[in-house]
Structure formats: structure tokens, C-alpha cells
Amino acid sequence: MNLAIDELTAPALADEGVCSLENYLAMPDHSMDGRIAQARAKLGATTVVLGHHYQRDEVVRFADFMGDSYRLSQNAAATGAKYIVFCGVHFMAESADVLGRDGQQVILPDLNAGCSMADMAEISQVEDCWEALERAGLADETIPVTYINSTAAIKAFCGERGGLVCTSSSARAAMEWAFARGRRVLFLPDQHLGRNTGYAMGIPLHEMAVWDPWALQGGQSKEMLAASRVLLWKGHCSVHQRFLPGHVDQVRAKYPGIQVIVHPECRFEVCQKADALGSTERLIALVEQAPAGTMFAVGTEIHLVNRMAKRFAAQDKRIITLDDTGCLCTTMYRITPQHLAWALENLVEGQVVNRIQVRAEVKRWARVALDRMLELR
Ligand code: 13P
Ligand code: SF4
Numbered sequence: 001m002n003l004a005i006d007e008l009t010a011p012a013l014a015d016e017g018v019c020s021l022e023n024y025l026a027m028p029d030h031s032m033d034g035r036i037a038q039a040r041a042k043l044g045a046t047t048v049v050l051g052h053h054y055q056r057d058e059v060v061r062f063a064d065f066m067g068d069s070y071r072l073s074q075n076a077a078a079t080g081a082k083y084i085v086f087c088g089v090h091f092m093a094e095s096a097d098v099l100g101r102d103g104q105q106v107i108l109p110d111l112n113a114g115c116s117m118a119d120m121a122e123i124s125q126v127e128d129c130w131e132a133l134e135r136a137g138l139a140d141e142t143i144p145v146t147y148i149n150s151t152a153a154i155k156a157f158c159g160e161r162g163g164l165v166c167t168s169s170s171a172r173a174a175m176e177w178a179f180a181r182g183r184r185v186l187f188l189p190d191q192h193l194g195r196n197t198g199y200a201m202g203i204p205l206h207e208m209a210v211w212d213p214w215a216l217q218g219g220q221s222k223e224m225l226a227a228s229r230v231l232l233w234k235g236h237c238s239v240h241q242r243f244l245p246g247h248v249d250q251v252r253a254k255y256p257g258i259q260v261i262v263h264p265e266c267r268f269e270v271c272q273k274a275d276a277l278g279s280t281e282r283l284i285a286l287v288e289q290a291p292a293g294t295m296f297a298v299g300t301e302i303h304l305v306n307r308m309a310k311r312f313a314a315q316d317k318r319i320i321t322l323d324d325t326g327c328l329c330t331t332m333y334r335i336t337p338q339h340l341a342w343a344l345e346n347l348v349e350g351q352v353v354n355r356i357q358v359r360a361e362v363k364r365w366a367r368v369a370l371d372r373m374l375e376l377r
Pocket of ligand 2: 238239329
């Protein structure tokens with residue numbers, strides 16, 4: 001949505017806001033619906049609400065745009081709204097702030113909504129890794145590529161060293177871009193997405209080494225680093241890593257003919273057994289394109305799987321989760337209707353709560369790395 005920035009102004013950052021969060025948290029979910037709708041109506045074109053597919057139904061139903069990380073980055077870059085309320089996790093809000101225009105302000109309704117994978121790479125650790133590559137004389141031929149699930153500082157690090165950002169839907173294009181410029185890719189911080197993407201591009205597993213930030217020299221000799229085409233950071237998504245190859249075997253045995261589709265943050269062995277891989281947006285598209293009567297086991301976060309099951313039942317497509325213990329992203333789940341109502345009602349009162357602001361010196365190179373991603377296609 002391209003909206004003009006209007007005259008609604010907000011005073012400087014407020015920590016608690018005029019309306020205290022405690023009062024909201026004591027109230028039931030459903031009592032927030034009318035209040036959120038009313039606040040949205042009052043804020044009008046000044047405010048855009050973005051929602052990731054893993055958000056709860058009670059929250060995402062108020063989003064102006066819902067999407068995967070790539071689409072939400074595009075939405076953030078395109079909107080003219082003064083306030084971007086991001087129902088997602090911290091790195092998404094940071095990316096929106098980097099991509100936003102001057103005067104725009106990004107709000108994360110709960111500051112505790114982080115990402116365990118993004119926490120697995122700290123900028124100082126990434127700098128140590130790069131220094132090791134420099135000492136080995138390999139940095140000049142290495143292009144750093146970071147998954148969007150990383151801090152703005154790591155995005156800036158990649159931008160400044162000729163690298164870029166990717167999402168799960170643009171990982172292959174980003175790696176191809178990088179291999180056109182160097183002989184090796186340092187892929188941060190999700191080893192599974194890096195390995196799955198590299199392998200799909202024809203890079204054998206023995207040419208992919210894993211850098212362990214907690215081990216001396218990353219656990220790699222100079223010779224092993226030199227021989228690698230892809231250097232994978234030892235990070236993972238704690239939600240997607242719970243899916244195991246045995247789950248694929250079990251659903252196939254129980255439901256002959258079932259289609260298994262998984263997110264590429266899943267382990268290599270799971271992805272190898274699956275019928276197809278894709279970002280959250282792509283997983284939805286795969287079901288949309290399938291003929292009526294198809295049954296799917298989906299390996300991704302449970303809120304999206306449940307939403308897909310409801311939506312596609314009407315088209316006679318049955319959807320189950322790949323692991324019936326259910327894989328919940330607890331940090332996405334932190335954004336509640338109460339937090340959304342609190343953030344919006346404070347905005348109505350002219351108060352900005354939970355603003356996410358990336359420092360100017362980090363913003364510059366992070367923007368370069370994100371722009372390179374957005375220009376890929
Ligand atoms: P996508 O929505 O880009 O597939 O990413 C999934 C995810 O884990 C977001 O953190
Ligand atoms: Fe992070 Fe995994 Fe949650 Fe995505 S699903 S936000 S990668 S912890």
C-alpha cells in the first residue's frame with residue numbers, strides 16, 4: 001500500500017506509553033478485537049500493520065499485509081505510512097527500519113519477540129570468523145551472505161564486504177549472485193538453509209564446511225577452509241530442527257500418496273525426503289496449485305499449518321502437521337492482541353511505544369545488503 005506520510009505527529013519515544021501495558025495483559029483476547037479495529041480506523045493511512053504467516057489468527061487478522069519475510073520486506077520498503085507496526089520478530093522490524101524512509105517509525109508490539117536463530121550469530125563472532133579467513137588468505141575470494149534472520153549489524157557486515165541478505169525464497173538467487181563474484185560463500189546463520197540451497201545448486205556436501213563459533217578456529221583447519229565452497233555458520237531454527245526424517249517416514253506409511261512439503265530451515269535429511277521445499281509463501285502456493293483431494297503433511301510453524309488446514313478444507317485438500325506434537329515459534333507467539341491494541345491505542349494518543357531504531361552507521365551498509373536482495377528479482 002503506498003500511502004502518503006500525513007501530518008499526524010508523535011512525541012519522542014515513550015517507554016510505557018500513556019496507556020500502561022499491564023492493564024491490557026489482564027484482559028481476555030477477544031475483548032481486544034473492537035479496540036484494535038477502532039484504533040486502526042482512527043489511525044487510517046498513517047499506519048500500516050504488517051503480519052508474518054506465523055502470527056496468531058487473533059493478531060494477523062488485523063494486518064494490512066501478510067507475507068513471508070521477503071514480501072514483508074518489500075511491503076516495508078514500499079509503504080508511505082508514517083508508522084509501521086510489525087507483527088513479527090525483532091530482525092523483521094529492524095529490516096523494516098533499515099528499508100523505511102526518513103520520518104517513518106517502526107514498532108514491534110512486544111520487544112521480547114526475538115528469534116533464537118538470529119541469536120546464534122553475534123557480530124563479534126562473525127568478525128572473528130572473517131579474521132580467520134583473512135589470516136588464511138581466503139577473505140578476498142569469499143562473499144558473505146546472511147539470511148534475513150540475523151541482526152542489522154551482521155547485515156551491515158555483509159553489505160560492507162560485497163555481500164548481501166537473502167530470505168528463504170531468495171537464497172538460491174543470492175548464492176548465485178555471490179558465486180558470480182567469489183569462489184566461496186560464507187552463509188550465516190542457518191546451516192540448514194545454506195546446506196539445502198547449496199546442495200540444490202549442485203555443490204556436494206563435502207565441499208560445505210561448518211564454522212562453529214564456539215570452537216577454536218571455528219573447528220576448521222586452514223586446508224578445510226580453503227577446500228570449502230560454502231562455509232556454513234553453525235546456527236539453526238529451533239522450531240524447524242524438530243522435524244526429523246522419521247516423521248516423513250511415519251506420515252508416508254500412515255497416509256500413502258501424501259505430499260510432504262517443508263520449509264528449507266528443516267534439516268538436510270528431512271528436506272531430502274520431502275516432495276518439495278519452500279518459504280512460507282511458497283508452501284501456501286504449493287497447496288493452492290494442487291488438485292482437489294490432495295493431502296499434505298507440512299513441516300513448518302503450527303499457526304501457519306493450522307490456518308492452511310482451515311482455509312484449504314473447503315477445496316477438499318487435507319493438511320496435517322508433519323510432527324503432531326506441533327512446532328510452535330514461541331517468540332512469534334509473544335505478539336498478542338493485547339500488545340497490538342496497546343501499541344495502536346498509544347499511537348492514537350500520539351505516543352510511540354517499542355520503537356525499533358537501527359543506528360545510522362549500521363543502517364547504511366545494512367541497507368546496501370538488503371537492497372542487493374530486493375534487486376535480485
Ligand atoms: P519465511 O516467511 O521467509 O519463509 O521465513 C520463515 C521464518 O522462519 C521467519 O522467521
Ligand atoms: Fe526464528 Fe525459527 Fe521462529 Fe523463524 S520460526 S522466527 S527462524 S525461531
